Structure formats: structure tokens, C-alpha cells
Amino acid sequence: MKSLLTGNEALAQGIMDAGASYASAYPGTPSTEILENLALCKQRIYAEWAPNEKVALEGAIGASYAGARSAALMKQVGLNVAADAFFTSASTGVNAGLIVVSADEPGIHSSQNEQDNRWYALHANIPMLEPSDSQECYSMAFEAFDLSEKYSTPVLIRMTTRVCHSKSLVELREPLEKRILPVVNDPKKFVPVPANARLHKSNVLKRAKLLYEESEESNLNYDEYISDDTGIIASGICYQYAKEVFGDNASYFKIGFSHPLPYKKIAEFASKVKKLYIIEEDDPYMETLIAAHGIKALGKEVFPSEGEITPDVIRKCVFGKTLETIDYDKSQTPLRAPALCAGCPHRGIFYMLGKQKNVYLSGDIGCYTLGFAPPYNAIHSVTCMGASISAAHGAQKIFTSTDSKMRAIAIIGDSTFFHTGVNSLMNVAYNNSNTITVILDNRITGMTGHQENPGSGKTAQMEDANIIDIPALCRALGVKNVRTFNPNDLVQTEKTLEWALSLDEASVIISRYPCVLKKMSAKDTEEFKGAFKSKCGLDKDKCIGCKMCLKAGCPSVSYDAENKKVKIDANTCVGCGVCMQICPKGAIYTVSEEKHK
Amino acid sequence: MNVKCIMMAGVGGQGTILASKLMTIGLTQAGYDVKMSEIHGMSQRGGSVTSQIRYADKVYSPFIELGSADVICAFERLEALRCLEYLKPGGTVIVNDYRIDPMSVITGAAQYPENVIQTLKQKANTIVIEATKLAESINAYRSTNIVLLGAVVSALGLDDINWEKIIENNVKQQFVEINKKAFCLGVESFRVKTA
Numbered sequence: 072m073k074s075l076l077t078g079n080e081a082l083a084q085g086i087m088d089a090g091a092s093y094a095s096a097y098p099g100t101p102s103t104e105i106l107e108n109l110a111l112c113k114q115r116i117y118a119e120w121a122p123n124e125k126v127a128l129e130g131a132i133g134a135s136y137a138g139a140r141s142a143a144l145m146k147q148v149g150l151n152v153a154a155d156a157f158f159t160s161a162s163t164g165v166n167a168g169l170i171v172v173s174a175d176e177p178g179i180h181s182s183q184n185e186q187d188n189r190w191y192a193l194h195a196n197i198p199m200l201e202p203s204d205s206q207e208c209y210s211m212a213f214e215a216f217d218l219s220e221k222y223s224t225p226v227l228i229r230m231t232t233r234v235c236h237s238k239s240l241v242e243l244r245e246p247l248e249k250r251i252l253p254v255v256n257d258p259k260k261f262v263p264v265p266a267n268a269r270l271h272k273s274n275v276l277k278r279a280k281l282l283y284e285e286s287e288e289s290n291l292n293y294d295e296y297i298s299d300d301t302g303i304i305a306s307g308i309c310y311q312y313a314k315e316v317f318g319d320n321a322s323y324f325k326i327g328f329s330h331p332l333p334y335k336k337i338a339e340f341a342s343k344v345k346k347l348y349i350i351e352e353d354d355p356y357m358e359t360l361i362a363a364h365g366i367k368a369l370g371k372e373v374f375p376s377e378g379e380i381t382p383d384v385i386r387k388c389v390f391g392k393t394l395e396t397i398d399y400d401k402s403q404t405p406l407r408a409p410a411l412c413a414g415c416p417h418r419g420i421f422y423m424l425g426k427q428k429n430v431y432l433s434g435d436i437g438c439y440t441l442g443f444a445p446p447y448n449a450i451h452s453v454t455c456m457g458a459s460i461s462a463a464h465g466a467q468k469i470f471t472s473t474d475s476k477m478r479a480i481a482i483i484g485d486s487t488f489f490h491t492g493v494n495s496l497m498n499v500a501y502n503n504s505n506t507i508t509v510i511l512d513n514r515i516t517g518m519t520g521h522q523e524n525p526g527s528g529k530t531a532q533m534e535d536a537n538i539i540d541i542p543a544l545c546r547a548l549g550v551k552n553v554r555t556f557n558p559n560d561l562v563q564t565e566k567t568l569e570w571a572l573s574l575d576e577a578s579v580i581i582s583r584y585p586c587v588l589k590k591m592s593a594k595d596t597e598e599f600k601g602a603f604k605s606k607c608g609l610d611k612d613k614c615i616g617c618k619m620c621l622k623a624g625c626p627s628v629s630y631d632a633e634n635k636k637v638k639i640d641a642n643t644c645v646g647c648g649v650c651m652q653i654c655p656k657g658a659i660y661t662v663s664e665e666k667h668k
Numbered sequence: 669m670n671v672k673c674i675m676m677a678g679v680g681g682q683g684t685i686l687a688s689k690l691m692t693i694g695l696t697q698a699g700y701d702v703k704m705s706e707i708h709g710m711s712q713r714g715g716s717v718t719s720q721i722r723y724a725d726k727v728y729s730p731f732i733e734l735g736s737a738d739v740i741c742a743f744e745r746l747e748a749l750r751c752l753e754y755l756k757p758g759g760t761v762i763v764n765d766y767r768i769d770p771m772s773v774i775t776g777a778a779q780y781p782e783n784v785i786q787t788l789k790q791k792a793n794t795i796v797i798e799a800t801k802l803a804e805s806i807n808a809y810r811s812t813n814i815v816l817l818g819a820v821v822s823a824l825g826l827d828d829i830n831w832e833k834i835i836e837n838n839v840k841q842q843f844v845e846i847n848k849k850a851f852c853l854g855v856e857s858f859r860v861k862t863a
Binding site: 073075180181204232233236237238239240308311312314315379381382383386393394395396397398399401403404405406407408409410411412438441444445446518618621624625626628629630642643 | 679680681692693696701702703704705706707713714715716727728729730731733734735736746747749750752753754755756757768769770771772773774775776777778779780781787791792809
């Protein structure tokens with residue numbers, strides 16, 4: 072019986088069935104569910120959330136050295152964080168099989184860039200596999216571990232959003248037995264001092280030749296010869312899209328083993344067709360390498376280098392038009408961008424930050440990045456995880472040295488603070504700047520769908536865990552001024568912010584309130600009594616329709632133009648009371664959920 | 669058979685993902701090759717979301733291309749309009765007569781279009797289901813998605829699949845009965861609207 076699985080579910084199953092013992096990840100769309108699925112199978116595999124991708128990969132390297140098949144899983148920008156460990160492990164090699172998964176995001180659904188991580192395989196000179204559906208996600212886990220052990224190299228599995236998050240049928244195999252290889256005591260191989268590292272470089276070059284031969288022989292690279300008119304070279308989801316559009320009117324060269332590429336086989340295929348296309352999302356990775364081997368094909372002069380190359384894009388690029396569509400006025404449909412949820416604990420602080428003058432707001436990666444948008448307009452810039460604090464530090468040094476009145480405020484979430492914010496705060500304290508760091512501690516990793524973290528009290532496999540005491544950590548780093556506040560209490564929020572702004576030295580203010588979507592633990596329920604258990608109501612006689620409450624930016628509060636008053640959607644409101652505290656006429660009240668019924 | 673395409677469109681948090689999941693389980697049990705694509709991540713934050721389902725004897729792409737959806741099931745009016753370019757000419761729109769203002773409308777930067785339902789009716793075979801009202805009538809606002817699932821099942825003539833059993837096996841125990849009721853309301857409403 073086949074199972075209908077997402078690419079992420081299938082890869083997780085493959086990693087387990089191929090006998091892996093260790094998996095580590097930091098959550099990041101679209102890769103998150105790979106580790107989530109592994110974590111469910113406590114009896115079969117150890118799976119953990121690491122504070123960041125570098126730590127995740129280093130843990131997996133250690134597990135491989137200790138003799139166990141292991142995997143580190145991340146989104147595309149996560150591999151930048153892990154790159155240091157990635158490159159060195161690529162030259163030292165492995166003991167037991169090591170897989171690194173990069174989930175890339177053509178179309179940028181939930182990321183800060185559209186980087187194409189296939190170049191990482193070329194750059195580090197390691198093998199790369201690219202699945203095109205869930206069946207391949209499953210079986211390539213086996214292939215990757217075998218390759219890793221055969222050639223003593225980490226293997227990159229490159230996924231994309233559509234492969235990760237689409238479902239298709241998978242035939243499962245008999246799982247392999249888990250085995251632990253003996254630990255190898257070989258400093259020449261595993262200690263990259265310069266003398267050894269030079270040997271490693273030679274080994275990598277020798278290995279690359281062997282891997283090329285492997286790719287030429289691999290049944291992951293194959294042709295489907297149907298017609299001599301049009302040939303298509305494609306990997307990943309683009310292969311499926313091409314089959315959809317061209318059907319039996321083209322021949323295909325399917326690439327599954329995409330570094331090194333099988334140039335001989337590709338040349339042979341190219342010689343059999345009159346017109347050759349290379350269809351690939353993101354960069355002209357295959358096109359560049361194939362062209363360097365003297366094979367002519369149509370690639371990015373036909374297909375875009377940005378966004379997804381969906382079947383309609385292929386159709387338009389090749390045939391000049393999409394399928395017939397219904398004609399209507401699309402300008403009528405306003406965009407529906409993501410917004411902070413009703414009851415989001417970030418609302419109060421963003422409402423207050425948006426009102427500040429002479430501040431530079433340095434943002435970070437999480438739901439709270441949305442603080443840049445109206446109605447708050449409360450973030451000037453965002454770079455990458457952890458950068459809010461370090462960039463604020465740099466900005467503040469310039470403001471201070473130029474006698475500017477501006478103050479730099481960094482805004483970062485709890486999980487992101489643990490990820491890479493801690494080092495940045497160390498720099499603030501060590502190099503003596505007077506930035507304000509706002510840590511939005513919503514007791515969970517929010518945006519990726521509620522993963523446990525070093526502050527939440529549970530591990531990925533739901534064991535009890537030590538909880539980082541954020542105020543104590545900040546003090547230990549050297550920040551003297553640390554306060555915690557309730558972001559749903561606007562007076563307290565404003566006072567805390569005023570206090571921080573009045574200081575001439577660095578401060579950290581911590582907004583502590585759980586994510587509205589978090590499954591509350593007994594501890595949470597005790598600490599945050601009555602959270603999300605009420606509703607806001609409107610006294611229509613008092614509402615003057617001034618729209619002040621709309622500045623809360625709450626999806627439950629909208630303006631009813633007909634009655635010239637606001638309205639509150641009782642289905643979605645959870646009674647956080649931020650709009651109530653903004654209302655100048657006392658027209659909004661809260662009642663308990665029970666009473667509301 | 670030609671590939672059939674269903675697009676479920678809504679606002680993050682409305683339950684499009686669960687409805688699509690149940691649909692794909694049913695189609696798999698019926699023996700089809702099934703592919704489904706959805707985007708999640710930021711989508712919990714009230715943005716536009718779609719889940720796309722394709723089924724036939726053999727399916728390649730999990731992604732529905734422009735002009736090829738047999739059924740668009742919109743959980744919110746504006747989202748029906750947004751997805752209309754994906755409808756195959758002659759296809760069916762099932763739309764929940766329900767409005768959720770995007771933040772751009774709340775802040776006054778944009779207007780919620782008037783007469784969405786009328787526009788839809790002019791352009792396509794449109795069946796209006798009061799899914800949220802029906803769900804609220806059984807005190808189950810959150811089962812709006814299952815009411816709509818019932819309507820889609822009827823629109824595609826997939827009544828032979830054992831949907832009750834699928835709901836039993838895939839919904840939390842305490843919500844099974846209410847969701848079975850919601851499903852029947854969707855089936856019934858579709859029948860009345862198309863009679």
C-alpha cells in the first residue's frame with residue numbers, strides 16, 4: 072500500500088528507514104517538518120532542535136564521527152549559518168553517512184532571499200541529489216547515505232518549497248537495520264591542521280573525479296527518449312512541470328544527481344534532439360556548467376531566473392501564452408498580506424514603537440518582521456537572524472559619534488535571540504554601546520509553527536528541558552539594565568520603553584507573553600492566567616468611529632462604513648485588550664468567553 | 669482520464685489545509701494517483717492561502733496552472749476573485765459568502781470590492797454556500813472548512829467515497845460528530861443550490 076506523503080514526511084521516513092540514528096535542525100520554512108516528523112519517532116531515532124543550523128550540522132558531524140548515520144536539516148539561508156562546518160566537513164570527510172538537507176525557496180514564500188544552494192555543492196565539491204517528488208525524497212535518503220559512506224563525504228540533498236510541501240504517493244521499503252560503525256582514531260583525517268588540510272584538498276580533488284564517474288553511471292540521471300524534436304533537461308520539481316506541459320511531445324533528461332553533472336550522458340542526449348531546453352528554477356546552475364562543457368542549450372534566455380517556473384510559466388515562455396483563462400478586472404482585489412494574529416503579544420510593543428520619534432528600529436527574522444508594515448511602520452531594516460542587535464550596535468556607534476539624537480532599538484524574538492542574537496548582545500555589552508534590545512519572548516518558536524526551543528522547557532521529543540533564564544543570560548553577558556514587561560499592558564509597555572530610552576547605557580527589555588497559537592502548558596496557564604479566554608465587545612453608543620483602535624492593526628477589528636463605527640469579530644477575537652486600551656472613549660470592554668456565549 | 673484539479677483558497681487559519689488533507693485521503697482510497705501542493709509558513713498570519721489538489725490515473729505536476737482548475741472552492745469571497753484566473757473556462761466556483769477584511773482594508777489603504785458574488789456569477793458557474801453561517805448554526809464556526817468539503821465532494825460527484833469514515837479517522841475525537849454534521853450540511857446545501 073502506498074502512502075500519500077509530503078516531500079518532508081517522505082524524507083524523514085527515508086532518513087529513518089536508511090538506519091540513521093541522529094538528526095538535528097533549526098526550524099525554517101520549508102524544511103521544518105522534516106525534523107518534526109523524525110521527532111515523533113522517539114523509539115527509532117534521536118532528533119533535536121538545535122539553537123541554530125551551525126550547531127545542528129556540527130552535532131550531526133559528531134554523530135557521524137561516532138559511527139552513526141546522521142542528518143542536519145535546514146532552509147536555504149540556514150546553510151549560510153552552517154557554512155563553516157559544511158566546508159570543513161566536506162574536506163575532512165565522514166565516518167558514518169552524513170546528509171545535509173537544504174530546502175530552497177524559489178518564489179520566496181517565507182524567506183529573506185532566493186539564494187540557490189546548488190552552488191554550495193559545487194563550491195564545497197561534494198555530491199548533490201535533487202528529488203522531484205515524495206517517492207524520490209524517500210529513496211534518495213538511502214542513496215545519499217550510501218554515497219556518503221562510499222566516498223567519505225557529506226551529501227547535499229537540495230529540496231525546494233514545492234517538493235517539501237507537496238504530497239504524492241510513496242512506496243516504502245523494508246527499513247535497514249541501524250548499525251554503529253567503530254570510532255576511527257585518525258588525526259590525519261579528522262584534524263585539519265594545515266599539513267593535514269593540504270592532504271584533504273588532494274583527497275577532495277581525487278574524490279571529485281570518482282564522483283563524476285559515479286554520476287555518469289548513476290540511475291538517478293536518465294533519459295526518456297520520446298521525440299527528436301525537443302529535448303528537455305530538468306531536475307527537481309521542474310521535471311514534473313515539464314512533463315505536465317510537454318507530455319509525449321518531448322524527450323527528457325532527468326537529473327537526480329546534480330553535482331557533479333553527467334556531462335557525457337548529457338552530450339549524448341543533446342546530440343539526439345533538435346532543440347534543447349534546460350528548465351531550472353533560480354540560477355542558471357546547470358546551464359552554466361553544461362555550457363562550459365560545450366553543450367548548447369536554451370535556458371535563461373527563455374525561462375526566468377526569479378520566481379517559480381510553474382507549468383504556466385513554462386507554457387508562456389515556450390509557446391507564448393498560457394491556457395485560456397477567464398478575463399476579469401484583477402485590480403479589484405486588494406492584496407492580503409500576512410498580519411499579526413488577533414491576540415498576538417507583539418501588538419502592544421509595535422503600537423508603542425511605531426509612535427516613537429528619533430529612533431532607528433533594527434528588526435529581525437520572525438513573525439515580528441511584520442512590524443515594518445502599516446499600521447505600525449515600526450522597523451527600518453532587517454538583514455538576517457541575530458542581525459537586529461549587531462546592526463543596531465553599528466548604527467548606534469554612528470549616531471553617537473555624530474551627535475545625532477537617534478537611538479537604535481533592536482527587536483528580536485526569543486528563538487532568534489538564542490539562534491545568533493546572544494553573540495550580538497555580547498558585542499553590545501563588550502564594546503559599550505547604548506542600544507535598546509527588545510526581546511519578544513513569546514515562549515515558543517512562533518513563525519515556523521511552534522517548535523520547542525532552549526527557553527520553552529521541552530525538547531523536540533518532548534522531554535523536560537532546562538530553561539534559559541533570559542534576564543540572567545543578558546546580565547551575564549554584561550548588560551546591567553534588564554527589565555521584563557507584559558506587552559498587553561500598554562501603560563507598562565510604554566513606561567518600560569521610556570525607562571530604556573532614558574538610560575545612557577545598553578538595556579534589554581523583555582516582552583514576556585505567550586504566542587496566541589501556542590499550546591499552553593500547565594506552567595503557562597498558571598503564569599498567564601486567563602490568557603486568550605475572553606472577548607472584546609463594543610459599546611455602540613460610546614463608539615464615535617474615530618478609528619484610533621484600528622492602529623492596533625488587529626485582524627478582528629475593522630471599520631463598518633455603513634454605521635460609521637468599528638466592529639469586532641467575536642469568532643476571532645481573544646480579548647487581549649490592546650484595542651480597548653487605545654480607545655479614547657472607553658467604548659471597548661472585555662468579557663469572559665463564557666459570558667460572551 | 670484527464671487530470672482533475674481542485675483549488676481550495678482562503679485566509680490563513682480558515683482550515684483549507686485540513687479540508688484538502690481529507691480530500692486527498694479520500695481520493696487516494698478511491699485509487700487515484702493524487703498530488704497536492706500547499707504553501708505554509710507565513711500563512712498562519714492571515715495571508716491568502718491556497719491548497720491545490722490534482723488527481724487522475726497519472727499525475728505529474730502538483731501545481732495547478734492558470735485556466736485549469738475544475739473547481740475552485742473559496743473560503744472567503746475576495747479569495748474566490750483572486751483565484752478566478754486559475755479556473756478552467758466552464759469550471760465551477762464554490763464560494764463561502766463570508767468576508768474577512770485584509771489589513772490593507774482595515775488600515776484604509778484599500779477598499780474591499782463591492783459585488784464580488786455578482787462579478788463571480790457573471791464570469792463563471794458560481795455556487796454560493798453559506799458555509800460559515802451553516803457551521804455557526806451547529807455552533808461550530810471552525811467547521812466551515814468541512815461544510816465546504818461536503819460541497820466540493822458533491823460538485824465532483826465523489827459521493828461514493830466513505831467520507832464519514834475518513835472524518836472519523838482523521839479528526840480529533842471530540843470534533844468527529846460535529847464535523848460529520850458539518851459535512852452533511854455542505855452536501856445538502858450544494859444539492860439545494862443546484863437543484
